[in-house]
Amino acid sequence: MAEVKLVELTKKFGDITAVNVMNLDIKDREFFVLLGPTGAGKTTTLRLVAGLEKPDVGDIFLDTNKVNSWSPAVRDVAFVFQYYTLYPHYTVRQNLEFPLKSNLRKTPRAEIDKKIADISKILHIDHLLDRQTVNLSGGEMQRVAIGRAIVRTPKVFLMDEPLSNLDAKLREEMRAELARLHIDLGFTFFYVTHDQVEAMTMGDRIGVLNEGSLMQVGYPDEIYNRPKNMFVAKFVGSPMVNLLESEIAGEKLIIGRREKAMECSLNAMQCKIVGRSKSKNVFLGIRPEDITISREKQPGNSFKCSVYFKQSMGVEDILNLKFTDDLIFKALAPPRLSIDVGDSLYATFLMDRAHIFDAETEERLEMPK
């Protein structure tokens, strides 16, 4: 059980700054997810915490201990990798026992047996204990790998994209299992992924990382509903938020070209916010689920569009709507509306749910607190 604290952490590889002045507090027993694209610095951060890399600047604390100079073994953290590393000729039980038998911790037999019984039950692998690991499915192997990491009750549990080599279907099942496992175990989890669905569904809090810098740290709900900048807005949510280039004109946003533009009325709060903006150029961010679809014009910001193409996801249709040739955006519609390609319909923007970003800085425009 432990807190993880990163202070002004910086790590460079040659000219590349992999981690750039990172400050982060991970609470005891928290499931913290570091989310970002490939090359954002996620894995490097994790390796710094584990002691597999040394920081150039900054400090790493585990609980109240500054551990910069501690070796990985002494830090007492467990690492689960994307590629599960099991001993193929060992049984599941032998794989699980292995870390307990190391010279560092000579655990008594009875205690080993009890620990393995407990952990295998939590991970639903108790029926597999005497199987050789080569005979397991991908999901089972990953659970054994996780089991081997947690069996020695580490202080912090570091996970580097542990689900990304699994089939999509299995990944989906494992997400819920991992989230529940975290609750049952009560360990501190530090998990990195490029998949926002994993971050949103499992994380107590999420840190969004881009090019070594933390863009935003917050609860899933904050990250989704109040993204601090365009990068976060785009990275979290599927289908992706629509970002429409706009110009401020009094209490309205003009979206698209002047000859045929959408004129979008702002609510009172948004009027105040754009009133303070120095620049006239902004992006309107509106998520596909915050656009409603109807055959008739609705009151408010309702625009006539045609259906360019549609993606039937079963539970909902993703409509790609065309206002003009260069103004295309996505909206969601229930399949019962039976919307077809080429249909003409109205898209109504729920402006109370919209986000406004400065076109140049890409930062969210909002009232100062």
Next chain:
Amino acid sequence: MAEIVLENIVKRFGNLVAVNNLNLRIEDKEFVVLLGPSGCGKTTTLRMISGLELPDEGKILLDGQDVTFKRASRRDIAFVFQLYALYPHMTVYGNMAFPLKTQGFSKEKVDEEIKMAAGLLKIDHILNKKPRELAGGDMQRVALGRALVRRPKAFLLDEPIGTLDAKFREEMRTELKKLHVDIGATTVYVTHDQVEAMSMGDKVVIMNKGDLQQIGTPSEVYHNPENLFVANFIGSPGMNFIECMPVKDEGGNVTLKMTDVNQVIELPDNLQKIIIKNNKIDHELILGIRPEDINLEFKECKNYINAEVYIIETLGSYNIIDVKLGKYTIRVRTLPTVSPDIGTGCCIGLEMNSITLFDKKTEKSIMKN
């Protein structure tokens, strides 16, 4: 542009039947997705269409012409393995010219092909830029352009975006679909990810262990799955299953007894008729229901089943709540505002007009008969 027909295709590797008597018609300009878990035979099927693998039995027709044993290079089909990242030191033009130059095309021909593809993809204005100067969307279009320049009769794609970051993958799905809408080339696409299949395919072909499971539009395979495998594989999360048995009371009314859960549910008339017509009274059945067709309540409700909240997955625009119902974990889709404590008692109500009934023994849907 081409029509591809597979007749009674069988492919064995030693004792393993990789593809078992597959019949498939891919219409001209159609986007067909071969979907299934690892080892289902989808890639082998694609390789036989391309000519990289020869079938043991059956015929392959390309525009009516038998090409079963024709060499891959003579089939005029483009096989795209992966939409790799671009060469950073080359311009967009250089990146697109690369595959043509390696095939020995003349300078004029290369130029002509690139102009054509660039026009289709609307990237003609960035041909002289380097990849790092491009916006995300443009980068993907260039990657696609590189595959497009040969103008083949048909495109075969084998998990082309599987190794990309989740976000990039989402953008690619939209780009590929849009491209297909715009140019309409016959495309056969292999994936294990049902999201890709649903969002891009005109038709989805679901395979498992070499056997065809179902062919249909995304909407058909989602709403009318022919068996348990399809019902679970399609949808995120897939369909929930509960074992049950229809029983007839003295008045001739058919109700559904849940086998492992102490509950009897009433059935609408049409379902009663289907059960009677199929002679399924007192037969073991499986009730299938989608997460969005279940209502979750935290008070006593008539005809609802008692359960307990197991884990909550927040996705921003909706939540998936896993509830424990005896031995089952049932997934329920709710509004993002529903977030009960873990372990809370709840009850679930099934939208009975949306359920699918399967025969437990054959695993096939009984809804069609």
